[in-house]
Amino acid sequence: MIHTQTAILHADHIHHTFTAANGQPIPALEDVSLALVPGTFTALIGPSGCGKSTLLRILAGLVKPISGQVQFGGLALDRPQRQISLIFQKDNLMPWRTVFENIELPLQLAGVAKTEKEQRVAHLLYVTGLLGFENQYPAELSGGMAQRVAIARGLINEPDVLLMDEPFGALDALTREQMGQELLRIWATTQATVLMVTHSISEAVFLADRVLVMSPRPGHIIREVHIPFARPRGIELLTDTTFTQLAAQIRAAIH
Amino acid sequence: MSSITSTQVVSLSTQAPRPLPFWRRWLRKIEWRLLLLPLIGLVLWQGWALLAASGYYADFIVPHPDTVWTRLQERWADGSLVTHVAVTLREALSGLFIASLIATALGYIIARVRIFDYLLTPYLIFLQAIPVIAISPLIIIWFGSGLASKVVIAAMITWFPMMIATIVGIRNVSPNLREMMRANAATHWQIFRHLEIPSAMPELLGGLKIAVTLSVVGAAVGEFVSAREGLGYLVMYGRGISDTPTVVLAVLMLTVVSLVLYSLVAMLETSLLSWRKAGKP
Numbered sequence: 096m097i098h099t100q101t102a103i104l105h106a107d108h109i110h111h112t113f114t115a116a117n118g119q120p121i122p123a124l125e126d127v128s129l130a131l132v133p134g135t136f137t138a139l140i141g142p143s144g145c146g147k148s149t150l151l152r153i154l155a156g157l158v159k160p161i162s163g164q165v166q167f168g169g170l171a172l173d174r175p176q177r178q179i180s181l182i183f184q185k186d187n188l189m190p191w192r193t194v195f196e197n198i199e200l201p202l203q204l205a206g207v208a209k210t211e212k213e214q215r216v217a218h219l220l221y222v223t224g225l226l227g228f229e230n231q232y233p234a235e236l237s238g239g240m241a242q243r244v245a246i247a248r249g250l251i252n253e254p255d256v257l258l259m260d261e262p263f264g265a266l267d268a269l270t271r272e273q274m275g276q277e278l279l280r281i282w283a284t285t286q287a288t289v290l291m292v293t294h295s296i297s298e299a300v301f302l303a304d305r306v307l308v309m310s311p312r313p314g315h316i317i318r319e320v321h322i323p324f325a326r327p328r329g330i331e332l333l334t335d336t337t338f339t340q341l342a343a344q345i346r347a348a349i350h
Numbered sequence: 351m352s353s354i355t356s357t358q359v360v361s362l363s364t365q366a367p368r369p370l371p372f373w374r375r376w377l378r379k380i381e382w383r384l385l386l387l388p389l390i391g392l393v394l395w396q397g398w399a400l401l402a403a404s405g406y407y408a409d410f411i412v413p414h415p416d417t418v419w420t421r422l423q424e425r426w427a428d429g430s431l432v433t434h435v436a437v438t439l440r441e442a443l444s445g446l447f448i449a450s451l452i453a454t455a456l457g458y459i460i461a462r463v464r465i466f467d468y469l470l471t472p473y474l475i476f477l478q479a480i481p482v483i484a485i486s487p488l489i490i491i492w493f494g495s496g497l498a499s500k501v502v503i504a505a506m507i508t509w510f511p512m513m514i515a516t517i518v519g520i521r522n523v524s525p526n527l528r529e530m531m532r533a534n535a536a537t538h539w540q541i542f543r544h545l546e547i548p549s550a551m552p553e554l555l556g557g558l559k560i561a562v563t564l565s566v567v568g569a570a571v572g573e574f575v576s577a578r579e580g581l582g583y584l585v586m587y588g589r590g591i592s593d594t595p596t597v598v599l600a601v602l603m604l605t606v607v608s609l610v611l612y613s614l615v616a617m618l619e620t621s622l623l624s625w626r627k628a629g630k631p
Contacts, residue, residue, distance in 0.1 A: 155533050174535070181533040187526050191548045191625045200544070201534045234629025 102130035102166075103288050104154060104179070104256050109163035111149055122313035123149050124160070129307060129316060131256065136282065136289045138299035141309030142349060147292045150314070151260050154290065155181045167256070177205055180254035180287075184261040186241040188233040188248075195220070195229035198247045205252065219247040222281055239270040246278065250285060257282075259291040263298070271295075272330070275302055279328060296342050296349075301332060306341075308348045318348040413595040418602070421595045435603060437580040441497060441569035442611070445504020446561055453509040454554070457516025478510045482568065486575050495576035504568030508561040515557020519550025552626070555619045562611045570604055581607070 111124040123146040131137060141147055152158040154165055156175040165172040167179060175181075180201075188197045195216055202212045220226045223243045233241055242262060249257060262278075263271040275298055282289060293299050299306045300322055308318035320341060324332060332338050370378075395415055401407070402414040409417070425431035456474070460467045486503050493499035523546050531541045573582025581600045588596030 157529065157533055175533050177535050179533075181530075183526065183530065185526055187524075187530040189527065189545070189548070190628075191551075191623075203544070204531075204534050204536050204540050232625050232628030234625075236629075 101132055103133045103168060104131040104172075104290075105166045106130075106150075106154060107164045107166070109150070109153060109160045109165070111146070111153065111158070111160045113149075124153075125313035125315045127163070127309075127315055131288050131290055133255070133288050134286055135304045136302055137291070138303035138306045139290060139292045139309065140294070140296060140299045140306060140345065140349070141314060142311050143294070145309045145311050146314035147309060148260050150309075151181070151258050151290070151292055154256075155179055155258050157181070177201070177252050178255045180249040180252060180257050182245055182249040182257065182259040182262045184264040186233070186238075186245040186265075188241060188244055190233050193230050193232055194225060194236070194244050197233065197244055198225075198251055200248060201252045215251055216247075219251055222250075222284055223247045224277070237270075238266050239274060242266060242274065243277070246281065250281070250287070253285070254287055257285075257287040257289045259289065261292050261294060264294065271298070276330065278302065279326070283327065296345050297333060297338075300338055300341050300345065301328065306345055308345055318345070320345055320348075410592060410594055413598060417595040418598050421593075421599045425599070431603070434579055434581050434584050434600070435607060438566065438569045438573065438582065438604070439607060441500035441572065441580065442504050442565040442607070444497070444501045445506075445568055446508050446565040448501065449505035449509035449561065449565075450512050450558070452505075453512035454516045457513040458520055460513075461517045461520035474510075474513070482507045483571055486571050489572070490576045495578070500569050500572035500577070500580070503572040504565045507568035507571075508565045511560040511564065512554075512557045515553045515560075516550065519553030519557075520546055522553065523549045551622055555615065555622065559612060559615050559619070562615050563608045566604060566608045566611065 106127060106129050109124050109127040110122075113121045113123050115121050127146075127150060129137075139147055139150070149158065153160050154172075156165070156167075156172045156179065159173070167176060172179075189200070192200070198216050198219060199212050202215065207215075216229075220229055223246060225240070225243055225247060228236070228240065233244070236244065242265070246262065249259075263274050266274060279302060291299075291302065293302075303322055306320045306322060307316050308320070309315065310317045322341060324335075324338070398412075398415050402409070402412045422431065425434075456470070460470060460474075482503060485506075486499075489502050489506075490499045493502055527545055527549070528541065531545050536544070569580065570582035570585070573580040574586055577583040577586075581604045584600035584603075585597050588594065588600060
């Protein structure tokens, strides 16, 4: 494990339990500790229902764990912070706002001045390949385009930490692969620390510096795999033998 | 990789819909249905005139439309028509305004706070179950025969649809969008202002469409019971002096007032909810 001092976001012995509809407590997370080093890309992978999304919500300050603590920049995290951005599986765009207005939302909530808002949105429209779409409504966009808007919105505050909950989970396989590469390219233009929950082993290995594997419920981290590939990474990596071996290792750890 | 990206952007940009030529956009905006209006009006008017002139019914039962037209001109000339319309309009809109404030506030807390729903809803339904028309004489006794009693009656008849619309609208706010707002460190006020209000707007405007025509009914009901002016008063006055054309005129004017108010809300809806047309062929 990485030393606490160097980490920007740090979870310490997190336990969490849900209450089912019949009142039964369901243990969701069991003694999860993790630390995110600034500027790194971490992928979190595990079987369905192992509490990955819950962990992400705890790290975003949306859910308070039963026990354990989250520290952000050395301080206890007790509510959502603008410097931690959460991107969801669904694009969660407001259908009544245009692409521009959706991306602008976090700046509007933070009370940023108009000219600065416009500059920053324009920059992200360019970075995410959305130029020319700024006046469209979400209903006019394809799934991949809508998720790009969500990513642009997640980046607009220039967050220190970007938490992503299966951001490409609702996309088809082809778009998904493309979006993964796009994400790496966009990420390279930022200094954000990324933690991404995914179901796809190859996506995790392709994108991340480090893959954390979670056990079935109650989830805890059972394996940490370092991914040594240099960046920028291209699509040819997918057929690399080391890549295949790492993927096999992770697959073995899950099952 | 960057070359892949740039070609992608270019090819996607061309997917943006090409705007229609101005004359086709203009043609689309015309309400073609309205072209039928003079025709339908003429048929109704002539049918009515034939029936009245046929001699089957006394003038007292079915007055000739020309007589109604004469009454309209008389009341226009002496200014009393405008006064009656203005009085009824003022009563209806004041009632609607007060009811909207109370109903949206109540609807909001009922939708958001479970204990209020549990405690208040039975009593509110009880309140709604009281027939407004039956209780209106009592309202006149309590609030007098002036403006106040009509405002109360109009409010009593319009608050319920507004409240239900608010409850449905606020309950329909996407929990995912709520979570997104919270993750962006939005305050309660910001969630209200930037999420709940725009998200509930379709339901709110639907409720307003129902309430706005009901508000005219409320004002007229109050005027039936006791009033010295207003279109409902005009109906009763015409009946009292056995001048059926005046009754017909007043009913027609009530209809026009309702229609105009409804159209204003419909126009408001078109401009506020223009985003709903996006992405539909």
